[in-house]
Amino acid sequence: MARTNLLIYLMRRDLRVSDNPILHRLATSKEHNFTHLLPVFIFPSKQIEVSGFLAEGTKSPYPEARSQVGNFWRCGPHRARFLAQSVWDVKQSLESLDSGLLIRVGSFQDVLDTTIKSLTKCGVNVSAVWMTEEHSFEEIEEQETVSSVCSDHGVDFRLWPDEKYFVDDRDTGLAHPRDLPDVFTTYRKSQEPLRDQPRSPLPKPKMSTLPPLLDAHAIPSQFPPFVAAKSLAELESRLISPISAMFHDQPPFPEGAQSAHPFTGGETEAWRRLEYLIKIGAMAAYKSTRNGLIGPDFSTKLSAYLSNGSLTARQIHHELVRFENGTYSKYVMATGYGEGENDGTRAVRFELLWRDYMRLCTQKFGRRLFRLSGLRETPYKRTWKTGNAEHAAADQDPSPERVSHIIERFLQGTTGMGLIDASQRELFHTGYTSNRARQNVASFLAKHLEIDWRYGAEWYEMMLVDYDVSSNWSNWMYVAGVGNDPRGEARIFNPVKQAYDYDREGEYVRMWVPEVRNMEKIENVFQVCTASLDDLESSGLTSHVMVTDPIKKIDFSVDKKPRTSRKPTPKWRLRDSQARKDKDNDNEKDGDGNWRSSDTTVVIRKQSNNSQAVANDPGRANDDGRATIAHGAAGGNLNRASGTNRSLGTNGVTVANSASSLTRVRRPSEANGSNGFHGTHGLHTTSQTTIMGQYQHHPFHDQLNGISLSPPGFVMPMYYPSSTPFGHSPFGNSQWFQTTNTYRQSRGRGSGQGYRGRGGRRGGQRYNGRNNSFRRDNNNGPRHGGHFDGGVPLTPANNQFYESST
Numbered sequence: 159m160a161r162t163n164l165l166i167y168l169m170r171r172d173l174r175v176s177d178n179p180i181l182h183r184l185a186t187s188k189e190h191n192f193t194h195l196l197p198v199f200i201f202p203s204k205q206i207e208v209s210g211f212l213a214e215g216t217k218s219p220y221p222e223a224r225s226q227v228g229n230f231w232r233c234g235p236h237r238a239r240f241l242a243q244s245v246w247d248v249k250q251s252l253e254s255l256d257s258g259l260l261i262r263v264g265s266f267q268d269v270l271d272t273t274i275k276s277l278t279k280c281g282v283n284v285s286a287v288w289m290t291e292e293h294s295f296e297e298i299e300e301q302e303t304v305s306s307v308c309s310d311h312g313v314d315f316r317l318w319p320d321e322k323y324f325v326d327d328r329d330t331g332l333a334h335p336r337d338l339p340d341v342f343t344t345y346r347k348s349q350e351p352l353r354d355q356p357r358s359p360l361p362k363p364k365m366s367t368l369p370p371l372l373d374a375h376a377i378p379s380q381f382p383p384f385v386a387a388k389s390l391a392e393l394e395s396r397l398i399s400p401i402s403a404m405f406h407d408q409p410p411f412p413e414g415a416q417s418a419h420p421f422t423g424g425e426t427e428a429w430r431r432l433e434y435l436i437k438i439g440a441m442a443a444y445k446s447t448r449n450g451l452i453g454p455d456f457s458t459k460l461s462a463y464l465s466n467g468s469l470t471a472r473q474i475h476h477e478l479v480r481f482e483n484g485t486y487s488k489y490v491m492a493t494g495y496g497e498g499e500n501d502g503t504r505a506v507r508f509e510l511l512w513r514d515y516m517r518l519c520t521q522k523f524g525r526r527l528f529r530l531s532g533l534r535e536t537p538y539k540r541t542w543k544t545g546n547a548e549h550a551a552a553d554q555d556p557s558p559e560r561v562s563h564i565i566e567r568f569l570q571g572t573t574g575m576g577l578i579d580a581s582q583r584e585l586f587h588t589g590y591t592s593n594r595a596r597q598n599v600a601s602f603l604a605k606h607l608e609i610d611w612r613y614g615a616e617w618y619e620m621m622l623v624d625y626d627v628s629s630n631w632s633n634w635m636y637v638a639g640v641g642n643d644p645r646g647e648a649r650i651f652n653p654v655k656q657a658y659d660y661d662r663e664g665e666y667v668r669m670w671v672p673e674v675r676n677m678e679k680i681e682n683v684f685q686v687c688t689a690s691l692d693d694l695e696s697s698g699l700t701s702h703v704m705v706t707d708p709i710k711k712i713d714f715s716v717d718k719k720p721r722t723s724r725k726p727t728p729k730w731r732l733r734d735s736q737a738r739k740d741k742d743n744d745n746e747k748d749g750d751g752n753w754r755s756s757d758t759t760v761v762i763r764k765q766s767n768n769s770q771a772v773a774n775d776p777g778r779a780n781d782d783g784r785a786t787i788a789h790g791a792a793g794g795n796l797n798r799a800s801g802t803n804r805s806l807g808t809n810g811v812t813v814a815n816s817a818s819s820l821t822r823v824r825r826p827s828e829a830n831g832s833n834g835f836h837g838t839h840g841l842h843t844t845s846q847t848t849i850m851g852q853y854q855h856h857p858f859h860d861q862l863n864g865i866s867l868s869p870p871g872f873v874m875p876m877y878y879p880s881s882t883p884f885g886h887s888p889f890g891n892s893q894w895f896q897t898t899n900t901y902r903q904s905r906g907r908g909s910g911q912g913y914r915g916r917g918g919r920r921g922g923q924r925y926n927g928r929n930n931s932f933r934r935d936n937n938n939g940p941r942h943g944g945h946f947d948g949g950v951p952l953t954p955a956n957n958q959f960y961e962s963s964t
């Protein structure tokens with residue numbers, strides 16, 4: 159073939175075609191003189207087990223990819239699958255740009271060396287190798303290896319700055335990584351206002367602007383004894399098969415449990431997710447929802463895309479700006495469109511800066527990230543316990559054998575501490591668990607059990623779908639008290655109190671720890687060993703290891719005063735909230751226009767049409783936020799109630815003394831994702847009321863006495879004819895439906911599981927009330943069945959469930 163000048167682009171955690179500095183340069187500049195481009199992705203044998211790619215009857219030249227302390231696989235099945243999907247997606251995107259991607263397994267040294275040799279043999283001049291820079295220890299080793307192989311072959315090597323962070327490294331003002339402040343807040347203040355900081359993302363290369371791929375015959379094959387995967391399914395299966403043995407006796411996925419991370423990997427999916435979050439208002443509501451535990455939308459779930467570089471932090475920022483400035487019609491229906499930065503979008507930026515900070519710590523502290531004593535210079539007063547007899551202190555109590563047993567129980571999620579077990583099982587089954595749960599899990603291992611925190615960090619490395627070396631190890635160190643938390647050893651999460659605070663009804667623990675589902679008392683759900691013998695007997699748990707040998711008992715009851723006010727405020731403080739009513743009334747405003755309040759209560763006495771009620775105090779609104787339409791004129795509406803924590807809490811929205819209607823209430827709210835009227839008596843009316851057009855996922859989700867309409871009213875939650883799957887589980891988990899109302903799901907496309915939840919089979923509750931009509935008019939045909947799943951038995955009788963399809 160004619161002489162070529164080939165550039166090899168080694169992709170690692172930059173698995174995207176848009177906002178990609180290397181592709182952008184190649185597509186927009188002709189100064190590079192490359193005639194061809196060969197993008198390559200390597201599954202590195204040190205970090206990912208590659209023996210599934212061996213040709214039959216051959217042996218791997220590499221040691222197993224296992225961790226150092228716990229001997230776990232370094233990459234578990236969830237992340238392996240997600241990564242395979244991400245790699246395959248970028249391959250397809252490159253192909254659509256007339257390029258392609260070579261997928262190889264092995265060490266960087268072997269793959270690059272054999273590739274260059276094979277190309278040279280075919281007469282291809284490998285001119286340069288480019289890659290983006292990473293700052294963690296192993297990734298630096300990879301870079302050094304690539305540099306040395308290049309130098310052996312006389313090939314140019316260049317590292318590009320990775321531009322996937324929020325504040326570009328060149329703009330932080332830090333002359334050197336060692337100048338990074340040891341406290342995050344100090345760093346954050348140095349970067350504010352955060353909204354002004356990020357650089358603009360780079361556009362996706364246009365069709366046929368990249369240097370072409372080599373002719374097929376010149377493309378080197380996978381070096382033996384390995385073989386290349388020919389399809390995504392084969393890639394996934396070869397990655398997962400060698401490690402699946404470990405998971406062969408895994409407990410079954412709990413019936414009715416819902417993954418908070420049901421997403422597939424790749425740039426395409428990352429963008430779908432980002433746009434969806436903005437459209438449904440989840441970004442605007444993020445500040446008040448981020449401590450949720452259940453469901454896909456309480457937080458962004460963008461972490462895994464960010465970790466693989468399928469999406470960049472500045473791309474997220476840029477989309478938020480388009481939403482805030484009202485410059486992108488795609489987002490026009492979202493609450494807060496064109497109204498500037500809000501609490502939610504600000505909080506997302508704040509978290510993205512945390513991610514930057516963790517990575518800058520990696521630059522500053524290098525290998526100390528993996529040290530038991532962490533970043534500390536001064537000795538730690540705690541002696542960490544270990545399951546390794548060789549490393550344990552002679553007088554370690556409990557013994558290394560017992561610690562090994564405890565670690566196993568901790569990893570399996572059978573400690574008897576509900577929140578910890580639920581999180582560990584969720585992680586095991588789905589590859590994800592929330593930030594709130596992660597903090598508790600890490601604190602439990604390090605602070606309560608005083609066990610070498612690196613067991614936990616390594617387990618997370620294996621299990622997390624969003625594993626990121628800096629975010630994982632820095633967060634573990636932070637919570638273990640050996641990182642840069644200024645409160646260090648003093649910060650200890652009480653997992654029982656945290657469960658009361660963040661899982662008030664025990665729904666999360668019940669979901670993932672099915673053994674305790676039938677426990678009536680919430681304290682028994684959170685610590686099963688506290689249950690009475692009778693209760694244990696009736697649940698068949700008397701001899702369960704969580705009861706006979708709980709790993710830790712914490713003496714805590716709800717009567718105790720909390721040490722600090724924390725949000726959401728615990729139940730036992732709700733009693734006080736009514737007393738604040740008079741004070742809160744100061745926030746009333748009259749008139750035809752808008753009612754705005756920075757406090758929790760919006761009382762609308764003379765409500766007229768087309769008004770807005772906006773309450774923006776997420777913390778306090780959690781207690782008892784309410785919008786009260788007290789004496790609205792006949793036909794008065796609470797229209798377009800939006801804002802953070804609208805209608806949340808005890809009697810979230812009360813409509814009294816008027817024939818009122820609530821329309822277009824589209825506020826994704828607190829906890830459990832995008833819920834409409836959340837809380838005890840989420841919506842209570844004492845007038846004839848029509849409710850329609852909630853633009854949320856679960857408009858009446860999770861209410862104790864969900865919808866109480868007296869006299870009977872009409873609830874039509876899914877009016878909006880959208881292609882977005884609004885309409886999923888509109889009454890999920892509501893327990894109580896008042897008498898003789900019509901609950902009608904109309905024109906909602908989302909379908910599925912219309913009336914599912916604790917109101918039905920799962921929690922053993924029932925649809926109460928008589929003569930209710932649960933009706934579903936389905937224009938688009940059910941996408942999945944089970945609309946009335948769990949809706950039996952009905953007591954008392956005479957409730958009707960029916961569907962009509964048009």
Ligand SMILES: Cc1cc2nc3c(=O)[nH]c(=O)nc-3n(C[C@H](O)[C@H](O)[C@H](O)COP(=O)(O)OP(=O)(O)OC[C@H]3O[C@@H](n4cnc5c(N)ncnc54)[C@H](O)[C@@H]3O)c2cc1C
Nearest residue numbers: 457458459460461509513593596597624625626629630633
């Ligand atoms: C012990 C422990 C281990 C963790 N390990 C990881 C990890 O391996 N990979 C990882 O991405 N995050 C990790 N985190 C941070 C955080 O829990 C996750 O980023 C978050 O839960 C991911 O869900 P999300 O995308 O919905 O986050 P959101 O709440 O939507 O946050 C938006 C983004 O901000 C970033 N972010 C949020 N919180 C943090 C944080 N505390 N530190 C760094 N970045 C943050 C993430 O990129 C996230 O996607 C860990 C936290 C703890 C306490």
